Structures are given as C-alpha cells and as structure tokens.
Amino acid sequence: MAAVKKNQPALSALPDITVFNVHEADVVKKYSEVFAGIGGLLVSAGSLENVKDHIIKDFDQGKRILSTLPKLTDVAELADADADPHTLEDVELAIIEARMAVAENGAVWLTEDVMGHRVLPYIAQHLAVIVREDSIVSTMHDAYAKIASEDYGFGGFIGGPSKTADIEQALVLGAHGPLSMTVYLIK
Amino acid sequence: MKSTLDHAALAEEFNKDEERVDWHDGALWWIRQKRDRSAHQTPQWEELREAASAIKSNVISNLHDYLIQFEENLKKNGVKVYWAADAEEHNQIVYSILKAKEIKQMVKSKSMLTEECHLNEFLEERGIEVINSDLGEYIQQIDNEPPSHIVLPCIHKRKEEIGELFHEHLGTEKGLSDPTLLTRVARKHLRNVFLTRRAALTGVNFAVAETGEYVVCTNEGNADMGAHLSEVQIASMGLEKIIPERKHLGVFLRLLARSAIGQPITIYSSHYKKPRPGQEMHLILVDKGRSNLLARPDFRESLKCIKCGGCMNTCPVYRKSGGLSYHNTISGPIGAILAPNLDMKQHADLPFASTLCGSCSNVCPVKIPIHEQLYKWRQEIVKQGYSANRKTFSMKAMALTLSSPEIYKTAGKTGRWLLNNAPFAINNKFNPWYKQRDMPDSSQQSFGEWYAKNGSKK
Numbered sequence: 048m049a050a051v052k053k054n055q056p057a058l059s060a061l062p063d064i065t066v067f068n069v070h071e072a073d074v075v076k077k078y079s080e081v082f083a084g085i086g087g088l089l090v091s092a093g094s095l096e097n098v099k100d101h102i103i104k105d106f107d108q109g110k111r112i113l114s115t116l117p118k119l120t121d122v123a124e125l126a127d128a129d130a131d132p133h134t135l136e137d138v139e140l141a142i143i144e145a146r147m148a149v150a151e152n153g154a155v156w157l158t159e160d161v162m163g164h165r166v167l168p169y170i171a172q173h174l175a176v177i178v179r180e181d182s183i184v185s186t187m188h189d190a191y192a193k194i195a196s197e198d199y200g201f202g203g204f205i206g207g208p209s210k211t212a213d214i215e216q217a218l219v220l221g222a223h224g225p226l227s228m229t230v231y232l233i234k
Numbered sequence: 235m236k237s238t239l240d241h242a243a244l245a246e247e248f249n250k251d252e253e254r255v256d257w258h259d260g261a262l263w264w265i266r267q268k269r270d271r272s273a274h275q276t277p278q279w280e281e282l283r284e285a286a287s288a289i290k291s292n293v294i295s296n297l298h299d300y301l302i303q304f305e306e307n308l309k310k311n312g313v314k315v316y317w318a319a320d321a322e323e324h325n326q327i328v329y330s331i332l333k334a335k336e337i338k339q340m341v342k343s344k345s346m347l348t349e350e351c352h353l354n355e356f357l358e359e360r361g362i363e364v365i366n367s368d369l370g371e372y373i374q375q376i377d378n379e380p381p382s383h384i385v386l387p388c389i390h391k392r393k394e395e396i397g398e399l400f401h402e403h404l405g406t407e408k409g410l411s412d413p414t415l416l417t418r419v420a421r422k423h424l425r426n427v428f429l430t431r432r433a434a435l436t437g438v439n440f441a442v443a444e445t446g447e448y449v450v451c452t453n454e455g456n457a458d459m460g461a462h463l464s465e466v467q468i469a470s471m472g473l474e475k476i477i478p479e480r481k482h483l484g485v486f487l488r489l490l491a492r493s494a495i496g497q498p499i500t501i502y503s504s505h506y507k508k509p510r511p512g513q514e515m516h517l518i519l520v521d522k523g524r525s526n527l528l529a530r531p532d533f534r535e536s537l538k539c540i541k542c543g544g545c546m547n548t549c550p551v552y553r554k555s556g557g558l559s560y561h562n563t564i565s566g567p568i569g570a571i572l573a574p575n576l577d578m579k580q581h582a583d584l585p586f587a588s589t590l591c592g593s594c595s596n597v598c599p600v601k602i603p604i605h606e607q608l609y610k611w612r613q614e615i616v617k618q619g620y621s622a623n624r625k626t627f628s629m630k631a632m633a634l635t636l637s638s639p640e641i642y643k644t645a646g647k648t649g650r651w652l653l654n655n656a657p658f659a660i661n662n663k664f665n666p667w668y669k670q671r672d673m674p675d676s677s678q679q680s681f682g683e684w685y686a687k688n689g690s691k692k
Contacts, residue, residue, distance in 0.1 A: 048317070050525035051473065052298040056534070059295045061478065062288035064485060069277045081498060132463055133429055151276075151488075152498035165510060166462035169455045169502075187484040187499075194480070196445075200508035204487070206499045209455040213370035213386065215393045216261050217413035222369060223421060223428070224455025224502070 067188045074150040074183040075232070082153035082230055085207040086220055092231040095119070098177060101231060102142065106173070110139035113171070115163040126163030135164060141171035141225075147182040148230070149190050154206035155230070156190060158199040165201050174205070174225040178232055240583040240622075245555035248390075258390060259553040265386075266547045268496025269597065276492060286485050287601035290538035293476055294528065300443040300476045301519065307446025311508045313515045321351035324520050328353060328435065328468060329360055331516050335466055337362070337433045343450070343457035344368040345437030346384055346541065347470050347520060350563040353435075364435075365427050367456040369420055376403045382557030384564060385494050385543035390556045424456070434460030438471035438517075439540070440486055444479045447507035448517070451490060451500040458504055467509065468516045473524045474537040486540060489599040494542040527575045532610045536571045538600040545594035545604055551587050560584060567594035571607040574615065582620035585611035643682065650676045 071077045082089050092098045095118055102122045106112060113135070114123035123142055143162060145155035155176050159165050168174050184190050194202075209224030220226060239247075249255055273279045293300060308315050318324035324347075332340065340357070342348065342364055354364045354375070366375045370387030374380065376399055381387030388396070397411035406419055428434075436457045441448040448469060450457045461467045477486065491497040509515040528534050546552045546566030557565035562573040562581060567588060573581035585608045594604040615621050635645050652659045653676035679687075 048298060048301065050521075051301065051528060054525055054529035055297050056295050056528075056531065059288070059291040061292045062285045064285055064481065066281060067278055067285070067484070085498065085501075136425075136429055149499075154499050154503070164462070166458065169458040169462065187488050188481070191481045191484045196480070198507075199505070200510070202505040202507075203458070204499060204503040205501065206503075207501050209453065209501055211369045211417060211454050212495075213368075213373065213388060214396055214413035214416055215391075216264070216386075216389070217393075219414050219417040221421065222417065222454035222456070223367065223424060223459050 064188065067186065069186065070189075071150050071185045074185055075180050077150040077185075078148055078153065078178075078183050079232070081150060082207070085153045086210065086228075087153060087207050088227060088229040090229060090231050092177075092233055094233055095177070098142075098231045098233065102140075102175070105229070106140050106175075111137050112140045112142070113138050113163075113167065114142035115161060115167075116142065116144055116177070126167060128163055130164070132164050132166045132170075135167055135170050138167070138171040140173045140175060141167045142175045142177070143168055144177040144179075145182065147184055147190060147193060148178045149185075149187060149204070150183055151186045152206050154204040156194070156202065156204055158197075158202040160199070162201075168203075168205060169209075169224045171225055173227045173229070174208070175229045175231060176205070178230050180232055180234055239561070241555065241559050241561070241587040242583065244559035244561060245587075248556040248559055249554070254390075254392065255554055255556075257392070258556060261389065262547045262553045265495055266544075266597070269493055269544060269547065270496075272492040272496040272498065276488070282485060282489055283599055283601050286489055286540075286599055287538065289477060289482050289485060290600050291535075292478065293474070294534060294537055296478075297473065297476065297528070300478060301473060303443040304441055304446060304476055305519075307443070308517055309446075311446045313446070313509065313517050316516065316518045318518055318520045318522070320520075320522050324348075324351050324470065324518055324522070325353050325356040327518050328470070329357060329362070331466065331468060332357070332362055332433055335432065335514075337466065339363045339365075339431050340433040340435060341365050341367050341427050341431040341460045341464075342435045343437065343452060343460055344371055344387075345435065345470055346381075346563055347437060347472055347522075348435065349380060350522065351470075351520070353470075365424075365431075367424050367427065367454075367460060368452070369417065369454060369456075372420060372424065373399060379558065380563060382565060383543055383546055384541050385546075390558065425459075428456075428459040428463050431460065432464060433466040433468065434464035435468040435470065436461060438469050438475050439490070440477050440483060441471055441475045442478075442480050442483065443476055445507065447480070447505050448475075449483060449487075450504050450506065451487075451502065452504075453497075453501045455502055458502060461504075461506070462510075465512065466514045466516070467506075468518070469506070470518045470520060472520055472522065474539075490540055490542055493544040493597065493599040523576045527572075530575065532614075533571065533575060533607055535602050536568065536575075536604075536607060538602050539568055539572070540600055541568075542599055544597040544599065548593045548597050550589060550591065550593070555587065560587065567604045567608065568602070571602075571604060571611060574611050578615060578618060579620050582615045583622070585609075585615060586621075643680075646680050646682075650678070650680070654678075 211222035570584035
C-alpha cells in the first residue's frame, strides 16, 4: 500500500455524469422491444389476477412452482426463507416481483428481500418476473439514482435467460441458470 | 536463448490450419460488428467512453484512499479482507481459508487473476480439486489448456474438438458436436458440482469503495450458482478494480457487455455486499505488479482495463494468430501491454505482435491508448536490450539505407531487380515477412526514375 501511495499520480477529478440524462418517451414500449430482443418472453398481463391465468396456461402444474408473492399461493408454493437453498434444486419455475426494470437493456433489478433466497432466480429451470409498468426506468443511470444508497446484502440485475456462446459462438439459451425468462407486465 | 517459443513461432503453428484461421478471424470480426451495432444504438456512446476513462483516471490517482475506504466498508459488511502482494501470497490465503474449514473441493467462476496466479495447480498439489464452471473455461480445463480469450475462453476450438473432449471426459456419444446438446450435458454435470461444493470462488468486475460491495458479471449464471450455494465464498480481485461510487456502475455496466459482445448488459450483474446468515465471505486484494505499473507514467493507463476483450476481437494480428500464441493469460493487444510490466524479458516479443493500426484504441471502452503503449513498450524493450537480434540487424540496415540517398537508390534498384528476376533471394526462409504472405510484382522503375523521364512533360 505504501507503494500505491508513492506511485499514484496527481489527483485527477471525477467527471460529471449527470450529463447522461436521455429519457425514453415510452419506457414500456422500449422495454418490451429490448427484452424480446435479448431472448425474453414478454406478456402484458395487466393485473396480478391475469398473471395467475397465464401461469396455469404456460407452465406444468405438476412440477414445483415457487413464489415469493403471498397473492400467488393459488398457483405457487410460497418460498420459505429459512429453507436450505440446496432444497430448491428441483424448482421448475420461480415467480418473483422485480423492484424495477430498465428499458435500455431489458434487465430487472432484484434484491434478496424479494428473492426469498439469493439462489432462487438462478437455480430455477424457468424464471418469471412480475414488473409494474410504473417501475420501468430509461437507463442504468436512472436505475442507480433510484437504488441510491439503499442497503442490501445482495442485489442483482437479470437481463434474460442464462446463455452461452462458448461453443463456436452458437447461441444457446440455458447455460447454468434458467432456460427461459418471462416478464409479466402489470399496471 | 529463450526456453519457450515466441509469438511468431506459436502463430506459425496456429497458421498451419488455414481453414481454422479463417473461421477464427471471421468469428471474432462478427463479434466486433455486433459491438459496433450496439455502440451506434446507444446515445452518448462516445461521452460514455470519455466518462469511464475519466472515472478510471480518478481511481488511478486516488487508489490508496479508495482501497482503504473499500476495506473499511467490507469489514463493516462482515466480509473478511486479505492483502496479497503476489501470486504465492494469494494462493496461500485461498488455501488457508479452505484448510480451516477442511474443504477439499471448490468451484470457481471466471477469474483471469486466479489463472494468472496458477491457483488451480497450487491447490491441486495440496489435495484440493478445483472445477472451472464457466463453460468455455471448463472446456479449456478438461483439455489442459489456458483460456485463449478473456471473454471467450475456447474461441479457437471447433465444436467437433469439444465433442471429442466431452466424449472422453463426460461419456457423451462419439461424434456429438451440436452446441445445444453439448451445453445441456455440461449444464447437468456442473449443476451437480454447484450443489455439492462447500466453497466457491469468483472474480470481481467492479468493487465500489463507497459501499464495500463488489459486482460480478456473467452470462451463464455460474458465479451466482456457486456463490449462493456455498458456505464459504471467496472473491479475488486486482487492486485496479476499484470504482469510487455505486452510481459509477451505471457508466461501466452500460459499456462492458456492449463492448465485449454487443449485448446491452450481461445477463447477470450481481452485487455482493454481505454474507448470507451462516455463510462466510472473504475478499482478497491482489497487487501482483499493479503498484509497479502505477509507477510507470507511460503505461499506467493500462490499469483502466475492464476486461471486455474488445481489443482482441478487432485486432488483425490476434484474429489470425489465436490467443494461445501470446503465451500469457491475458492475450491480444491489452495482454501485450500488461505482460511486459510483469516480466519484460519473457514477454519482449508481445508488443511486436501488432501492426499498430490503432483499432484496439478505437474500440476500448475506457480509452486506453493501446497502440501507443505498444509502440512505447517496443522502445523500452529495445533500450533494455531484450529485442530479437534479427530485427535489430534489419532495423540498423534500414536506418543506414534511409539516411543516404545514394545507398537508397542502389538498394531500390537492386530490390526491384531481385523481385522480378530472382524472387527466391527475398522470399526465402531467412525472411520472416514472407511467411503466409505473397508479394505483388514490382514495377520496372522507381518513382524517381519515372519522374526524371516524365516530370518535365506538359
């Protein structure tokens, strides 16, 4: 550390990043386009009630479906925050509500309090995220302005199903994380 | 004499398979084009690069205080902090953490730093098994090769070769080469690894001094699968990964994946701040030549690198010589300016593995003047006496020729005559320029001779 102190050059100022203030006129439209472009499935569900119908229609009810939303217990088992994360290995579908979503890149922001378990959105075979339209921001700058100095133990942006192109640049959805990601937009 | 082959000799090996070279060249150029499309669609792209570069300048100039602030915040968050001066210290720290918990197996997500430190070998010698979980790195590991690209570790391999490796190591059917089917096999195998490992190690993309959190970016989700299922989570980072404030992540996360592969953001950008109940989190800050690089004003800007790999994808030399020919963990243009700082003699050939075309500097998201640094390293290396003798001799001959008009005229005449009448005198094995190259026919006269004849005509 003494070497770092001795060798670092004279102080150079931080830039002003408030200049990055381009806002989308229609964030919902932009988000929908971008999310579809990154391999996500977007459903304009309108309400949480409609989300239930979609879940029943889109996913196999015979498999394990877990949610952190008490309002979805008709269609999903409520995640138990005290369970060992290894017991989530057989989860087919995880349903989580996002804190916000970002129009420029299609990502949703989740913190551990909405995940139930940190590993849940990563270990499930399929991921469904509920996004309130009024929680969509234009850019990552707006996202961090909203996160501000919030305290969390773990938080993550998730922008689509897990993927790899490590074998000959051929795109494969479903590397280690979910094989698919569905976003249900609600008002 | 050097014990290992230099870039030119290793590139010659790679060039023997022309079909592979053409494929490699095209695949990387395609990624470069995706990067361009993505950059052009992003408003204020150039301003973003400028801001990222300025933030990193600030980091370099205030690194000491930011590191202290980061350490304080990590401790407040319940993370154990370690400092390592070199690879040996780093590896010892990882080993001691695992040993204290009697852990014999660890899963690792992508970390170029631990590749550089040869952590896997160090732990294996001490009876600890490490599995790389990034698909490309996993493939390289089972083939006993280092990664050839920092973002696309096995870009030099064809799918049939990967199929053969899977047949040998994972028992898949012989001849299977479909990328989706191979990925599914690896997914199943590595899922079991994630579920059974008590310890997980990740690299770090960005470390926020203000909050003590660090961000890890992947597309596969392997860092999160490992970390969230582990009871011991370890992160290894180079000192230069620090950024001042959380809001600066907005700038870097907008640039990183777009510059790397033309994607708007990596699928997973995970912000690790505190351990889960019952979990231990450890973070190792590694110097390994960084403080030394800070002392070189001509080269310290290379500490700004965010490891997107953009300079590799665009480099005409990298695309046609392959990452392994750089005989360094970090290959391509950025590797060629980072490596001589660690060992100038061993890496004396790397700054010469470039045409100095400047394409690397033009795509760099943090605006490192890579080609200028390559040129400066060449001067430094020649000054220190580490350049290859053949090149020094021909450079001296060229300096003499260019400094005397008479010798220049005679040399030009001789050269043209030889090219037309006795090409073998130039195109022979003593002239490395001719490897994999053909020359056009030479003209019958020099411009000087032509002008003397035609210059006065109206």
